[in-house]
Amino acid sequence: xxxxxxxxxxxxxxxxxxxxxxxxxxxxxxxxxxxxxxxxxxxxxxxxxxxxxxxxxxxxxxxxxxxxxxxxxxxxxxxxxxxxxxxxxxxxxxxxxxxxxxxxxxxxxxxxxxxxxxxxxxxxxxxxxxxxxxxxxxxxxxxxxxxxxxxxxxxxxxxxxxxxxxxxxxxxxxxxxxxxxxxxxxxxxxxxxxxxxxxxxxxxxxxxxxxxxxxxxxxxxxxxxxxxxxxxxxxxxxxxxxxxxxxxxxxxxxxxxxxxxxxxxxxxxxxxxxxxxxxxxxxxxxxxxxxxxxxxxxx
Amino acid sequence: xxxxxxxxxxxxxxxxxxxxxxxxxxxxxxxxxxxxxxxxxxxxxxxxxxxxxxxxxxxxxxxxxxxxxxxxxxxxxxxxxxxxxxxxxxxxxxxxxxxxxxx
Numbered sequence: 471x472x473x474x475x476x477x478x479x480x481x482x483x484x485x486x487x488x489x490x491x492x493x494x495x496x497x498x499x500x501x502x503x504x505x506x507x508x509x510x511x512x513x514x515x516x517x518x519x520x521x522x523x524x525x526x527x528x529x530x531x532x533x534x535x536x537x538x539x540x541x542x543x544x545x546x547x548x549x550x551x552x553x554x555x556x557x558x559x560x561x562x563x564x565x566x567x568x569x570x571x572x573x574x575x576x577x578x579x580x581x582x583x584x585x586x587x588x589x590x591x592x593x594x595x596x597x598x599x600x601x602x603x604x605x606x607x608x609x610x611x612x613x614x615x616x617x618x619x620x621x622x623x624x625x626x627x628x629x630x631x632x633x634x635x636x637x638x639x640x641x642x643x644x645x646x647x648x649x650x651x652x653x654x655x656x657x658x659x660x661x662x663x664x665x666x667x668x669x670x671x672x673x674x675x676x677x678x679x680x681x682x683x684x685x686x687x688x689x690x691x692x693x694x695x696x697x698x699x700x701x702x703x704x705x706x707x708x709x710x711x712x713x714x715x716x717x718x719x720x721x722x723x724x725x726x727x728x729x730x731x732x733x734x735x736x737x738x739x740x741x742x743x744x745x746x747x748x749x750x751x752x753x754x755x756x757x758x759x760x761x762x763x764x765x766x767x768x769x
Numbered sequence: 770x771x772x773x774x775x776x777x778x779x780x781x782x783x784x785x786x787x788x789x790x791x792x793x794x795x796x797x798x799x800x801x802x803x804x805x806x807x808x809x810x811x812x813x814x815x816x817x818x819x820x821x822x823x824x825x826x827x828x829x830x831x832x833x834x835x836x837x838x839x840x841x842x843x844x845x846x847x848x849x850x851x852x853x854x855x856x857x858x859x860x861x862x863x864x865x866x867x868x869x870x871x872x
C-alpha cells in the first residue's frame with residue numbers, strides 16, 4: 471500500500487471520528503454523501519469539520535444553552551463538587567482510622583467489628599447518594615442541552631474538577647456553609663497526609679461524580695426514546711432527587727446558619743430514597759421500553 | 770425573501786423531485802454554479818429552510834453505494850415553491866434591460 475493511500479485512509483478515519491460530533495442521523499447522511507461522492511480523505515475531513523464548526527457556532531448564538539449553563543449546570547456542578555469533597559473528607563477520617571492504624575489483632579476484637587458495622591453502612595449510603603445525585607444532575611444537563619451537550623457537559627466537568635481542586639473563593643465562606651466543610655485542624659493527623667488531603671478527594675470525585683455524571687449526560691441526551699409521558703415521569707423523579715440534593719446539603723444548613731431555622735441541629739429526613747428516585751425511574755423506564763433508538767434525529 | 774444559496778438549494782431539490790437528497794442536491798448546485806458546495810453550508814441551509822417551512826426533510830433508505838448509510842431526503846413544500854417563484858421573479862425584474870453578456 472502506497473504512502474498516499476495510507477494517508478488517505480487515515481484522513482478518512484479522522485473524518486469518521488470527527489463525524490461522531492454530529493447527531494447520529496446527520497452523521498449517517500453526511501458520511502453517506504461523502505462515500506457516494508468519493509471524496510478524498512482530506513476533503514472528507516474538511517467537509518465534516520466545516521459542518522461541525524457551523525453546528526457548534528449555531529449553538530453558541532442561541533440563548534438557551536447559556537441560560538441552562540447559568541441556572542442549572544454551573545450551580546449543580548459546584549454543589550455536587552462540594553458534596554463530593556465533604557464526603558471524601560468525612561470518609562478519610564474512617565479510612566485513616568482503619569488503614570493507617572491497622573492491627574491484625576483487631577480482627578479478634580468485637581468492638582472493632584461493632585464500630586465497623588455502625589459506620590460502614592452510613593459511608594456506603596453516602597457514596598451511593600453522591601453517585602446517584604451526580605448521575606441525576608448529569609441526566610438533567612443531558613436532557614436540557616441535547617444539542618449543546620458539548621458546551622454544558624464540558625462546563626459541568628470543568629466546574630466540578632475546578633471546585634474539587636481549587637475550591638471556591640473564600641469570600642463565599644460567609645454565605646455558603648458547605649464551603650467551610652474542610653476542617654483540617656480537628657483531624658490534623660489525617661489531613662497531614664497528602665493522600666487524604668489531595669489525592670483521595672480527587673479519586674472519589676472522579677469515581678463518584680465525573681463518571682456517573684458523564685453516563686447520566688449521555689443517557690439524558692437519548693431520553694427521547696421514551697414516550698412523552700415517560701419522559702415527564704423521568705424528569706419529575708430526577709427533579710425530586712436534585713431537590714433533595716439541594717435541600718439536604720445546602721438549604722437546611724444554610725437556614726440554620728442564617729438562623730432562619732429555629733433548631734440548632736435540625737433532624738434531616740433520609741436522603742437516600744429520593745436521591746435514588748432518578749436512577750430508579752430510569753432503570754424502570756429502560757426495562758419497560760427496551761427498543762433502542764438513536765439520539766436526536768431530525769425529521 | 771430567500772438568499773441566493775437558499776434559492777439554489779430549493780431549485781436543485783425541485784429539479785430532482787423524488788430523488789432530492791443531500792449528495793444529489795450538492796452535485797446539482799456544483800454543476801450549475803461551477804463552484805464547490807460545502808456539506809456544512811448545504812446542511813445548515815437545509816435546516817434553516819426546514820425551520821422556515823420551505824422544505825421538508827426525512828431520513829430515507831440506506832444503499833450499498835453509500836456504505837450502508839441513510840440519505841436525508843428533501844421535498845420542497847408549497848411555501849417553498851412560492852418563495853422560490855417570488856425570488857425568481859424579483860431577479861428577472863431587476864435584470865430587465867441589463868445585458869451582462871456585453872459588459
